[in-house]
Amino acid sequence: MAALGVGIGWRPEIDLTVERLDVDFVEVVAENLHADRLPESVRVLRERGVPVLPHAVSLSLGGADPVDAHRVAHLGALAQALDAPFVSDHVCFVRAGGLDSGHLMPVPRTRDALDVLVANVKAAQADLPVPLALENVAALLEWPDAELSEGRFLAELVERTDCLLLVDVANLYANARNLGTDVGRFLDEIPLERLAYVHVAGGQEHKGVYHDTHAHAVLPEVLDVLRQLRERVDPPGVLLERDDDYPSDAELAGELAAIRAVLA
Amino acid sequence: MTTSWTSTSGVSAELWPEELGLLAGGPGRATEVAIVSLVEAGALRIARNGLASAVQGPQRQWTPLQAFVLRSVPRPLGDLVTAGARSVEAQSLRQQLISRGYVRSAGSIRGMRWVRRLFFLSWVGTVLWSALGDLPVGTVASAFVGLIVAMAITSPSVRPLTRAGRSTVRRLGAGVVTSQAVPLVAYYGLLGKVGKQYVWQILGIDPVASATLRRRRKSDGSSGSASCGSGCGSCSSSSCGSSSSSDSGSSSDSGSSSSCGGGGGCGGGGGGD
Numbered sequence: 001m002a003a004l005g006v007g008i009g010w011r012p013e014i015d016l017t018v019e020r021l022d023v024d025f026v027e028v029v030a031e032n033l034h035a036d037r038l039p040e041s042v043r044v045l046r047e048r049g050v051p052v053l054p055h056a057v058s059l060s061l062g063g064a065d066p067v068d069a070h071r072v073a074h075l076g077a078l079a080q081a082l083d084a085p086f087v088s089d090h091v092c093f094v095r096a097g098g099l100d101s102g103h104l105m106p107v108p109r110t111r112d113a114l115d116v117l118v119a120n121v122k123a124a125q126a127d128l129p130v131p132l133a134l135e136n137v138a139a140l141l142e143w144p145d146a147e148l149s150e151g152r153f154l155a156e157l158v159e160r161t162d163c164l165l166l167v168d169v170a171n172l173y174a175n176a177r178n179l180g181t182d183v184g185r186f187l188d189e190i191p192l193e194r195l196a197y198v199h200v201a202g203g204q205e206h207k208g209v210y211h212d213t214h215a216h217a218v219l220p221e222v223l224d225v226l227r228q229l230r231e232r233v234d235p236p237g238v239l240l241e242r243d244d245d246y247p248s249d250a251e252l253a254g255e256l257a258a259i260r261a262v263l264a
Numbered sequence: 265m266t267t268s269w270t271s272t273s274g275v276s277a278e279l280w281p282e283e284l285g286l287l288a289g290g291p292g293r294a295t296e297v298a299i300v301s302l303v304e305a306g307a308l309r310i311a312r313n314g315l316a317s318a319v320q321g322p323q324r325q326w327t328p329l330q331a332f333v334l335r336s337v338p339r340p341l342g343d344l345v346t347a348g349a350r351s352v353e354a355q356s357l358r359q360q361l362i363s364r365g366y367v368r369s370a371g372s373i374r375g376m377r378w379v380r381r382l383f384f385l386s387w388v389g390t391v392l393w394s395a396l397g398d399l400p401v402g403t404v405a406s407a408f409v410g411l412i413v414a415m416a417i418t419s420p421s422v423r424p425l426t427r428a429g430r431s432t433v434r435r436l437g438a439g440v441v442t443s444q445a446v447p448l449v450a451y452y453g454l455l456g457k458v459g460k461q462y463v464w465q466i467l468g469i470d471p472v473a474s475a476t477l478r479r480r481r482k483s484d485g486s487s488g489s490a491s492c493g494s495g496c497g498s499c500s501s502s503s504c505g506s507s508s509s510s511d512s513g514s515s516s517d518s519g520s521s522s523s524c525g526g527g528g529g530c531g532g533g534g535g536g537d
Contacts, residue, residue, distance in 0.1 A: 013309065013317045013338065040472065041312050245320045248306055
């Protein structure tokens, strides 16, 4: 996997900040961009040679409905417009029965659910011009009767689809804190050689539940999960996600520096 | 008050930059000053597309108009300036300048306009009386001269700014340098021009962001009062030289709004963030 370095999520609100920060790559939310009308800031970054990776949130690959071909086509067109080496989405579903959840809902970790996920991933891959990476999500609940651990579930998904992995250490931390996921076991079970890159984000505890808000500072505990991952593999890239309540440039630069320090 | 005001104004010891902006260009200009000062203080970002948003950080003490701006985001820059110009905070700023003798109240300007209309009607009456043959031509001529003199004497009293206000704006214009964003914006406005460059260009603001700014008619001041017609009225048209500045001879191509391109680029002042 080609090295990406340390990056940040590009968002319109902080476009000039992202341009000023010393980042090696950025990620854009695919649903917010049009392939034929890229924002000026994204064009500037591309002209500088900064890789821009489309990250989708709406393919709903874990859902029972067939994958929406238009969404896949949009993601593919964006990848081509950005000359992206790969694209990504989540191991989740976001709609069912014609309703959108508004959240990334966890998939039951059963063999049946895995079959559905694999079929959808293969369908999406068939229409995408670049490889697809899939991300573990933060969940506030676990479906009953799980047949596989989260790590094994992802490992089998990779084995059957040859997809890449996007490991979100903040999501992993959230699941460890809220659901008791074993971080070490998760990292041992996933095929790290298929790691595309890593997400890092901030969150906050509210009424005893940790929320992966992407609107707060990155906790040292999340960086510790990144450290555990780094002990096992040198990740091709690590990306800081911030989606709201954007702090100063200096604070974001400090968080990027903290990530670099863990990777060093 | 711990803001960037004092460090960047350097123009008037007695007035805050927002007040200077209001004198030079009206409540829209005052809002521009509040926005630019917030960007300079690292409390506000303006994206390339003009979306202004707050920078999260420690709580600080802001002027009422700055606080309004921070409460009103996220919002496109042009809308933010318009909202600020119409805000209670901007009106309060204007009232303070009235009470301190820099701006005339709408009532006093209306009153003086009536006086001037009476002068004119008196002269018209004199002409009609003369036409009936009962008045010598010399009397009509004397009345005309009297009318001219009366109009000249009362002319300053229908302007939005008092002599002190106009003098302050003149001093502001004399001290403006392009490296000081806040006084620059206070005097010219973001859509104003210095030489061949727009102020937003000097401040490094993205053209797309600046395009969200709207030029307003001189009479489009948020107060809607006669006392804010041009000078203290929201000076937003490209030629909005603000009454005060016309007195002062300043060019004041002023705009109604502005932007500070995304943080760091805002005016020589160093990074917005």
